Amino acid sequence: MNNDDGKQDIQKYTVYLDAVSKTFHTSHFLYKEEETGKRSLIKKKEACAADRITFGIMPGEIMGLLGPNGAGKTTTVKMISGLVKPDSGTVYVNGMNVEKKRKQVLSQIGVVLEGTRTSIWPLTPLENLYYYGNLRNIRGKILKERTQQLIDFIGLTDKKDVEVRKLSRGQKQKLAICIALIADPKIILLDEPTTGLDVQSSRSIKDKVLELTRKYGRSVLVTTHDMHVAQELCDRIGIINKGKLITCRPTSELLELFSKQIFSLRLDRNLAEGDLDSLAPHITLLETVSAEDGSTITVQVPESYFERSEALYLLFETLRRKKYQLRSIQQKQVNLEYVFLQLTGEKPMLNGIHSEEQE
Amino acid sequence: MLGFLLIMKAEIIRGWIITRRYWFRTLTGLIIGYGMLMILIAGFFYSQPAIEKGINQLDDPTRATNYILGFIIGLFAFGVIGMFTQGIQGMAQTGVLEQLCLSPYGLVTNFLARAVVASVTTIFYSALMVYFVVLSVGGKLYFDPVPVIVLLTLSFINLLGFGFMVGGLVLVFKQVGQLTIIVRMALFALAIFAREEFLQQGWLVSAFMHVLPITDASICLKYVLVSGQRVSSGEFMSVFFHPCFYWLCASCIIWTLIGISLFKIMENYSRYKGTLGIY
Ligand SMILES: Nc1ncnc2c1ncn2[C@@H]1O[C@H](COP(=O)(O)OP(=O)(O)O)[C@@H](O)[C@H]1O
Numbered sequence A: 001m002n003n004d005d006g007k008q009d010i011q012k013y014t015v016y017l018d019a020v021s022k023t024f025h026t027s028h029f030l031y032k033e034e035e036t037g038k039r040s041l042i043k044k045k046e047a048c049a050a051d052r053i054t055f056g057i058m059p060g061e062i063m064g065l066l067g068p069n070g071a072g073k074t075t076t077v078k079m080i081s082g083l084v085k086p087d088s089g090t091v092y093v094n095g096m097n098v099e100k101k102r103k104q105v106l107s108q109i110g111v112v113l114e115g116t117r118t119s120i121w122p123l124t125p126l127e128n129l130y131y132y133g134n135l136r137n138i139r140g141k142i143l144k145e146r147t148q149q150l151i152d153f154i155g156l157t158d159k160k161d162v163e164v165r166k167l168s169r170g171q172k173q174k175l176a177i178c179i180a181l182i183a184d185p186k187i188i189l190l191d192e193p194t195t196g197l198d199v200q201s202s203r204s205i206k207d208k209v210l211e212l213t214r215k216y217g218r219s220v221l222v223t224t225h226d227m228h229v230a231q232e233l234c235d236r237i238g239i240i241n242k243g244k245l246i247t248c249r250p251t252s253e254l255l256e257l258f259s260k261q262i263f264s265l266r267l268d269r270n271l272a273e274g275d276l277d278s279l280a281p282h283i284t285l286l287e288t289v290s291a292e293d294g295s296t297i298t299v300q301v302p303e304s305y306f307e308r309s310e311a312l313y314l315l316f317e318t319l320r321r322k323k324y325q326l327r328s329i330q331q332k333q334v335n336l337e338y339v340f341l342q343l344t345g346e347k348p349m350l351n352g353i354h355s356e357e358q359e
Numbered sequence B: 001m002l003g004f005l006l007i008m009k010a011e012i013i014r015g016w017i018i019t020r021r022y023w024f025r026t027l028t029g030l031i032i033g034y035g036m037l038m039i040l041i042a043g044f045f046y047s048q049p050a051i052e053k054g055i056n057q058l059d060d061p062t063r064a065t066n067y068i069l070g071f072i073i074g075l076f077a078f079g080v081i082g083m084f085t086q087g088i089q090g091m092a093q094t095g096v097l098e099q100l101c102l103s104p105y106g107l108v109t110n111f112l113a114r115a116v117v118a119s120v121t122t123i124f125y126s127a128l129m130v131y132f133v134v135l136s137v138g139g140k141l142y143f144d145p146v147p148v149i150v151l152l153t154l155s156f157i158n159l160l161g162f163g164f165m166v167g168g169l170v171l172v173f174k175q176v177g178q179l180t181i182i183v184r185m186a187l188f189a190l191a192i193f194a195r196e197e198f199l200q201q202g203w204l205v206s207a208f209m210h211v212l213p214i215t216d217a218s219i220c221l222k223y224v225l226v227s228g229q230r231v232s233s234g235e236f237m238s239v240f241f242h243p244c245f246y247w248l249c250a251s252c253i254i255w256t257l258i259g260i261s262l263f264k265i266m267e268n269y270s271r272y273k274g275t276l277g278i279y
């Protein structure tokens, strides 16, 4: 975690979470355990949704929160917008403590939670925007103008007089974003903005989010469980799992982790311990799988072409010297999922690697 | 205050658009409502003889009007509390509740404004209904505008306080929503049967009746609209001197204080439990 920026820098960030934690407690009545079938009258459960989460969002930046379902993304968004109260830790928005200055904070952020449900379905997009504008003290000419601008911006111009219930999922999501933008907030929180949308809607929403920051200088927090969305959209990505922020760094830096090369080699016998030690740090042995007729080892080599050739050469040389026979070699491409799984410690190694059979 | 007015405006426009857009549904709703009420009243009067002793009571239009008015006050109470119970549940499901929480004016202001708009509409429909139904059974209503408006306002405030209390519970415990239908039915029944004689059943019953948020309101309204502000001896006495009127005022203040404080506590607790928008 990039946590060298101390508290004095809170002012620098539009949103800053300082060691924020949240655990939900629930009671279940007449509970039946799934495995054992045991019944109990009251069963108390707890779910950790945030465990000392610390990060900040810079002005004009798109920050992504990437994590599987139940990781605590929505909870984090809700804590920033004051809908959920943290157990400990503090959330600052523009340097203001959210718990203490809720009113001021609320007028500076726009939140899209579950976009398709935000709007009032019997009303049209235009009417929805007027309604929510009034709820946020935007009225008169300003409201009219802004509504028109937003509808044009997001691309709902030809649907502005159609009842929301007749709109598609993507269009509802777009409207929800407009509603969040009605008070012209500098900070926008989007919870899973593209989940469940078709490719085109998803594309156009991503473009609009990019435009919002690049052209209009807004800070945006996007949560998603889709690595591609995070990669395409975000300047910085925080990976969150089981309430813990595992890493938070610039997307490009994170992607370097993805660009490592992985090879798997089939040998005629089991690899003896320590045989490849001399090759560290160039080559990392990830896994050895033994079988009756030999073994398969998986290694990671540096990403740059020359270093990689060098490393591979050394590897072959070492194997030859130690009298291993190389039966086949396969290059494997690391994808986002791989790094993600590795970082979250969910399922180590080979699960996230898909074989691209190459020579 | 500005926020309150703005939200009211937004709500009025929303209500108006929906009424107009779904005018057919609105109209059929009204007609069905009227029909149902007539059936209810008919059923009520046919079963009355079995419960009460004399059939001759049917010939007494005052008594009939009394019950009809009770029905409608009951419906009103049913609606106002429903806005806080079923209403909050629905809003939590549609995600609108979270949007209201995100409005800088806060939930209490939002709900107050919504309730006022909703109840004005309900009062309008109820008044129409009272008029038609009373005409249908050949009764007579005394309409003295000042006391009626004052009493309606007070009844509304009284119910509002109670509604906030129940609403606060629903915010945290969404399952309570199902149970509140019982509370609403009880208020409904109470509005129909509330009579001054109830208050002479010993202090315990009497105190309990005064605590409930509809008894005094219902008694006062019936006193004005049905009895024409005349005590049993036939003498005129303004409702403002009626003991139940003072009980009503006290009940308003107390319920509003309790209701809104509890609602705020529950709102906070609900933010802690994360139950503002559970789907
Ligand atoms: N209101 C709540 N009551 C109890 N548990 C909750 C509540 N909200 C979220 N949780 C739990 O907290 C964890 C994180 O949830 P959430 O933030 O919605 O995850 P995500 O959005 O990343 O899918 C989950 O285990 C979820 O079950």
Ligand SMILES: [Mg+2]
Binding pocket: A070, A073, A074, A075, A191, A192
């Ligand atoms: Mg979520």
